[in-house]
Amino acid sequence: MRGFSLTGRLVIAGSLLLALVLSILPLPELIAPFRPDWLLMALVYWSIALPHRANVGTAFFAGLLLDVLLGSVLGMHALALVIPTYLAASQFQRMRNYSVWQQSFVLGALAILNKLLVFWVAYMSRDIQLDYHYFWSIVSTMVFWPWVFLLLRKCRRHLCLV
Numbered sequence: 001m002r003g004f005s006l007t008g009r010l011v012i013a014g015s016l017l018l019a020l021v022l023s024i025l026p027l028p029e030l031i032a033p034f035r036p037d038w039l040l041m042a043l044v045y046w047s048i049a050l051p052h053r054a055n056v057g058t059a060f061f062a063g064l065l066l067d068v069l070l071g072s073v074l075g076m077h078a079l080a081l082v083i084p085t086y087l088a089a090s091q092f093q094r095m096r097n098y099s100v101w102q103q104s105f106v107l108g109a110l111a112i113l114n115k116l117l118v119f120w121v122a123y124m125s126r127d128i129q130l131d132y133h134y135f136w137s138i139v140s141t142m143v144f145w146p147w148v149f150l151l152l153r154k155c156r157r158h159l160c161l162v
Contacts, residue, residue, distance in 0.1 A: 008161040012054055015042050015152060016062050024069050033133040036141040037111055039066060041148045043081060044107055047089040048096055049156055059085035073125045080117035084110035100146045108142040 019038040027035055039062055046054030063078030070077070088095060088110060095103060115135060122128050 007159055008053070011155055011159055011161060012046055012050070012058075015046070015155070016058070018042075020062070020065055020069060023066060033136045034140045035137055036144045037114060037137055038148075039063075039077075040081060040084060040111060040114055041107065041141060041145060042152070043085045044088045044110060045149055045152045047085050048092040049153070050161065051089045051092045055089055056082050056086050073121060076118060076121040076125075079121065080114045083117060084114050087113075100149055103149065104142045104145040107145050108138055111138045111141045 016039065019042040022038040023035075043054065043059050043062060046058070059081040060078045063076075063081040064074065066072075066077040066081075067074050088106075095106060098106065112135070115138060119128075119130060119134065
């Protein structure tokens with residue numbers, strides 16, 4: 001088995017960086033509630049594809065970066081990404097056996113958990129109200145998952161990442 005090359009590290013870091021950029025990209029007010037959780041999708045993919053390379057530590061660091069980029073409470077997104085990533089990584093063998101559409105529903109459950117954790121921390125730090133628009137991104141995350149999965153898998157296989 002070959003060691004994990006610099007190219008492999010750059011592919012994972014590049015995909016997470018792209019997910020961070022897509023997470024902060026300004027969108028029109030009409031479609032902003034439908035923004036998929038790009039970073040969660042990338043972290044879940046890498047944690048089930050290469051659990052020995054992208055794991056809870058990667059999710060924590062990416063979550064801290066997202067907190068800094070969004071100006072939110074430091075650690076809010078880190079916590080909200082660590083728990084779903086841990087659940088995906090701990091069940092990576094089972095997740096690999098699911099079809100992409102079944103994975104999409106599992107990712108929907110992880111996205112609900114992520115959203116509830118973000119809301120809980122935001123509610124504890126400042127008094128906010130839950131809006132019905134808040135959960136629309138879960139649907140779009142589930143819809144975009146097959147394409148994100150196929151794109152990242154193609155990158156991983158093309159570069160022979162192990």
